[in-house]
Amino acid sequence: xxxxxxxxxxxxxxxxxxxxxxxxxxxxxxxxxxxxxxxxxxxxxxxxxxxxxxxxxxxxxxxxxxxxxxxxxxxxxxxxxxxxxxxxxxxxxxxxxxxxxxxxxxxxxxxxxxxxxxxxxxxxxxxxxxxxxxxxxxxxxxxxxxxxxxxxxxxxxxxxxxxxxxxxxxxxxxxxxxxxxxxxxxxxxxxxxxxxxxxxxxxxxxxxxxxxxxxxxxxxxxxxxxxxxxxxxxxxxxxxxxxxxxxxxxxxxxxxxxxxxxxxxxxxxxxxxxxxxxxxxxxxxxxxxxxxxxxxxxxxxxxxxxxxxxxxxxxxxxxxxxxxxxxxxxxxxxxxxxxxxxxxxxxxxxxxxxxxxxxxxxxxxxxxxxxxxxxxxxxxxxxxxxxxxxxxxxxxxxxxxxxxxxxxxxxxxxxxxxxxxxxxxxxxxxxx
Ligand SMILES: O=C(O)[C@H]1O[C@H](OP(=O)(O)OP(=O)(O)OC[C@H]2O[C@@H](n3ccc(=O)[nH]c3=O)[C@H](O)[C@@H]2O)[C@H](O)[C@@H](O)[C@@H]1O
Numbered sequence: 489x490x491x492x493x494x495x496x497x498x499x500x501x502x503x504x505x506x507x508x509x510x511x512x513x514x515x516x517x518x519x520x521x522x523x524x525x526x527x528x529x530x531x532x533x534x535x536x537x538x539x540x541x542x543x544x545x546x547x548x549x550x551x552x553x554x555x556x557x558x559x560x561x562x563x564x565x566x567x568x569x570x571x572x573x574x575x576x577x578x579x580x581x582x583x584x585x586x587x588x589x590x591x592x593x594x595x596x597x598x599x600x601x602x603x604x605x606x607x608x609x610x611x612x613x614x615x616x617x618x619x620x621x622x623x624x625x626x627x628x629x630x631x632x633x634x635x636x637x638x639x640x641x642x643x644x645x646x647x648x649x650x651x652x653x654x655x656x657x658x659x660x661x662x663x664x665x666x667x668x669x670x671x672x673x674x675x676x677x678x679x680x681x682x683x684x685x686x687x688x689x690x691x692x693x694x695x696x697x698x699x700x701x702x703x704x705x706x707x708x709x710x711x712x713x714x715x716x717x718x719x720x721x722x723x724x725x726x727x728x729x730x731x732x733x734x735x736x737x738x739x740x741x742x743x744x745x746x747x748x749x750x751x752x753x754x755x756x757x758x759x760x761x762x763x764x765x766x767x768x769x770x771x772x773x774x775x776x777x778x779x780x781x782x783x784x785x786x787x788x789x790x791x792x793x794x795x796x797x798x799x800x801x802x803x804x805x806x807x808x809x810x811x812x813x814x815x816x817x818x819x820x821x822x823x824x825x826x827x828x829x830x831x832x833x834x835x836x837x838x839x840x841x842x843x844x845x846x847x848x849x850x851x852x853x854x855x856x857x858x859x860x861x862x863x864x865x866x867x868x869x870x871x872x873x874x875x876x877x878x879x880x881x882x883x884x885x886x887x888x889x890x891x892x893x894x895x896x897x898x899x900x901x902x903x904x905x906x907x908x909x910x911x912x913x914x915x916x917x918x919x920x
Contacts, residue, residue, distance in 0.1 A: 573636035574655040578605030588664030590623040610637035642686035648693035662705035672732035683736035695751040700822035702754035709761040710734035719882035731874025748835040752824030761841030765805030766908030786864040797847035799878040804896035811840040814890035841881020858906040
């Protein structure tokens with residue numbers, strides 16, 4: 489039976505096929521047929537190879553197109569920007585991945601590190617919890633100082649792996665979080681997403697990195713919750729959170745402890761006390777009060793039980809930055825590699841406060857003085873929305889271990905904030 493067209497085009501194994509079909513020597517016609525079918529096969533094979541190659545290159549074109557359309561990271565140029573930004577320009581310097589770099593504390597810490605010659609790469613998802621244009625303005629400021637901010641989420645494990653692939657970060661300053669105490673009642677899942685799931689994704693990336701970085705991250709004074717003993721000390725119990733926000737920060741302290749214990753990651757958790765200052769967060773009281781006073785709108789001032797004023801240990805941003813940098817400098821090394829612990833690593837928690845609480849009505853009076861305008865105060869009883877009546881930090885531990893020494897009182901710090909606010913927004917511009 490002559491070979492079918494299919495047999496000629498797609499012989500299963502050519503050598504074997506010939507042996508089975510020819511039991512003896514081949515004549516001229518057979519030799520010619522064999523040669524002709526071999527060359528046809530060859531041409532078809534070439535055709536198939538070309539077809540496969542063009543299909544694959546089309547696929548990679550589609551994939552890269554998809555990358556450029558929906559993912560804003562990756563590619564040779566991007567890697568170059570990351571590497572350049574991470575370059576260290578001083579002896580004994582560090583290369584730091586700063587998460588939440590377009591945020592309030594993140595942008596200040598990134599600038600401080602860059603200024604002294606450390607390598608800094610930022611990561612931020614630019615979400616719209618508050619006006620993203622403020623985050624973009626902070627980004628522009630950082631860009632002008634040579635800090636590159638990657639747009640991405642801490643929940644993106646592939647992005648994190650890529651970043652650690654491109655740069656051997658010595659430290660991670662983890663400041664990306666869902667902040668705000670009262671918003672947790674409106675959008676509880678955003679807290680779990682960023683402060684729990686995102687934290688774990690970041691720790692997984694750090695644990696697998698080789699070498700492992702040391703981690704400094706933002707906890708919160710809110711972990712002291714309903715505690716009444718003042719000032720708050722790190723050794724106090726923290727098992728009465730008043731908000732889901734506080735609970736996720738407390739969970740973060742426990743989660744980081746397990747990564748320290750199992751994988752040898754060096755961990756420093758910083759309990760920030762109501763941080764304020766230029767380039768601050770529009771959702772915070774000092775910021776929204778300033779906006780409303782300037783626009784002639786009323787402000788709501790909460791009051792505690794028995795008409796007692798609420799009080800906060802307001803801490804100025806420059807002092808907080810010194811505490812963050814001091815923490816990075818003294819963090820000690822992680823001991824693990826490739827996901828395995830090689831020995832015990834530091835696990836530390838510090839209060840970063842100001843040690844002199846001020847009541848909310850006094851905060852308003854200071855703003856009135858700086859703005860030269862009267863506030864329309866609407867005083868209401870504190871709703872049960874996660875707030876705590878007062879905070880007050882004991883900072884002796886941070887003073888001893890980090891050389892942390894806050895130097896800015898609320899009066900001075902708010903003066904600087906108001907000056908920045910007026911230069912940034914002017915007198916009447918609306919802020920979200
Ligand atoms: O120290 C902290 O750990 C926390 O500090 C702040 O939380 P909070 O102290 O509640 O700061 P604000 O939202 O600025 O409130 C300050 C004070 O003003 C009061 N307030 C707030 C808003 C308002 O409209 N009226 C008002 O009286 C609050 O009850 C509170 O006593 C930050 O928002 C948190 O992200 C941070 O973790």
